[in-house]
Amino acid sequence: METLLEEWDGESVSLHRDRETGAWMFICVHSTALGPAAGGTRMKHYERVADALADGMRLSEAMSLKFASVGFPHGGGKAxxxxxxxxxxxxxSRRRLLHEYGRFIDSLGGLYSCAPDMNTSAADMDVIADMTSYVFCKTEAAGGSGDTAPDTAVGVLHGIRASCRHAFGSDDLSRRSILVQGAGGVGGRLIELLTEADATVIATDIDxxxxAILRDKGIQVVEPDTALTTPCDVLAPCATGGVINADSIPTLQCRVIAGGANNQxxxxxxxxxxxxxxxDYAPDFVINAGGILHGGGLEEQHWTRQVLDAKLQGIGDALSDIFQRAEREGISTDTAARRIAVARIKSKAAETQALRARI
Incomplete structure (x- = not known):
C-alpha cells in the first residue's frame, strides 16, 4: 500500500478497521479545490486490502473530474x-457496520460526504445519517433526494444524443441501434428512455x-459474452468498469461508446x-454526472425540477464541447475532457491560494 500512496496525486486517505467484522474502511479524498469532497460508498469484498485502496483512489479521482466537468462545487472523494x-x-449486522462507518465519516468533520454506490442504497444512507450529517441521497421519506439512477440515465440519454450528433450529424435516435450493457438501475431506466425515443434497443445483463423480463417486453437481448462484439451504432456500458480495454477494442463493432458505467x-x-x-467515446465521468446533479442539486443547492432538468441537458452540451476540442487538437476525447476538468480545478486552487495570500 505504501507504493500506492506514494504514487497517488490525491490529497488524503483516511482508514478505519471495524474490529467486529475485520472490514477495512477507506475514505479517499482526491481534491478539495472546488469544495469539500463527496462521492459514493462502495461495499464489496476484495482479494487484497490494497485492491480496495486502489479502487477508492481511482474512483475518487474520477469524482474530482466529474464535479469539475459539470461545474459543481465539490471535490472528489470515494469510500x-x-x-x-x-x-x-x-x-x-449491516446496520451496525453502517453505524460504525457513519461515526468514521463524522470524525473527519466534513472533509467528505457520502452517497450510495455499489451495494449501498438510499436506505443505507438513512442508517448512516443516524451517526453523521455528511450524507447525500437519503430516501425521500427521510428528507433526501432518493434514488439517483433515473436522473443518471437522463443525463446519459442527453450524452448519447450529443454523441450521435457528432458522429452521425443527427441526434435522431429513431435512426440508431443502441446496445445497453447492464439493465440495473441506470441501464434499466436508460432502456425505457431509448425505447420512448424510438431507438432500436439491444440489451444484455448477467442476470x-x-x-427474461426484457425479452418479454419485446426488447432484443444478447448474451453478455457476445455483447461487445454485437454490431450497433452506440454501445452504452452501464455495468462494471474496465470493459473497454486492449483486448475488447479491436473487436468492437460500434461507432460510439456512451454509457453510464464508471471507469469504462x-x-x-x-x-x-x-x-x-x-x-467516439463519451468520457464516463462526464456522461454519468446526472447522479451528482440530482443528489447535490436537489439537497444542497435546492434546485427546482426545472433547473435540474436544464443541468442534465447541459451534460450533452459539455460533451459537444469535448468532442469539438478533441477534434480540433487531434487528441482523444478522454484527454480533452481531463484537460478541461483539470484546468478548472487548478484555476480554482490558484484563486483560493491568492485569496489566502491577501488575508
Whole structure:
C-alpha cells in the first residue's frame, strides 16, 4: 500500500478497521479545490486490502473530474468498505457496520460526504445519517433526494444524443441501434428512455431474470459474452468498469461508446486506441454526472425540477464541447475532457491560494 500512496496525486486517505467484522474502511479524498469532497460508498469484498485502496483512489479521482466537468462545487472523494468475505451483510449486522462507518465519516468533520454506490442504497444512507450529517441521497421519506439512477440515465440519454450528433450529424435516435450493457438501475431506466425515443434497443445483463423480463417486453437481448462484439451504432456500458480495454477494442463493432458505467476504460491508453479506431467515446465521468446533479442539486443547492432538468441537458452540451476540442487538437476525447476538468480545478486552487495570500 505504501507504493500506492506514494504514487497517488490525491490529497488524503483516511482508514478505519471495524474490529467486529475485520472490514477495512477507506475514505479517499482526491481534491478539495472546488469544495469539500463527496462521492459514493462502495461495499464489496476484495482479494487484497490494497485492491480496495486502489479502487477508492481511482474512483475518487474520477469524482474530482466529474464535479469539475459539470461545474459543481465539490471535490472528489470515494469510500470503500472492504468486506472480509463475499457475503454482503444484511439486517442488524449491516446496520451496525453502517453505524460504525457513519461515526468514521463524522470524525473527519466534513472533509467528505457520502452517497450510495455499489451495494449501498438510499436506505443505507438513512442508517448512516443516524451517526453523521455528511450524507447525500437519503430516501425521500427521510428528507433526501432518493434514488439517483433515473436522473443518471437522463443525463446519459442527453450524452448519447450529443454523441450521435457528432458522429452521425443527427441526434435522431429513431435512426440508431443502441446496445445497453447492464439493465440495473441506470441501464434499466436508460432502456425505457431509448425505447420512448424510438431507438432500436439491444440489451444484455448477467442476470438471466432481467434478460427474461426484457425479452418479454419485446426488447432484443444478447448474451453478455457476445455483447461487445454485437454490431450497433452506440454501445452504452452501464455495468462494471474496465470493459473497454486492449483486448475488447479491436473487436468492437460500434461507432460510439456512451454509457453510464464508471471507469469504462481499463487504462488511459484505451482512449487513444478508440481514437485510432475512429470510435467516439463519451468520457464516463462526464456522461454519468446526472447522479451528482440530482443528489447535490436537489439537497444542497435546492434546485427546482426545472433547473435540474436544464443541468442534465447541459451534460450533452459539455460533451459537444469535448468532442469539438478533441477534434480540433487531434487528441482523444478522454484527454480533452481531463484537460478541461483539470484546468478548472487548478484555476480554482490558484484563486483560493491568492485569496489566502491577501488575508
Amino acid at each position: 470503500v468498505i472492504a468486506l472480509p468475505s463475499p457475503a454482503i451483510p444484511e439486517g442488524e 438471466p431474470a432481467r434478460l 476504460l481499463a487504462t488511459p491508453a484505451d482512449a487513444d486506441r478508440l481514437h485510432e479506431r475512429g470510435i
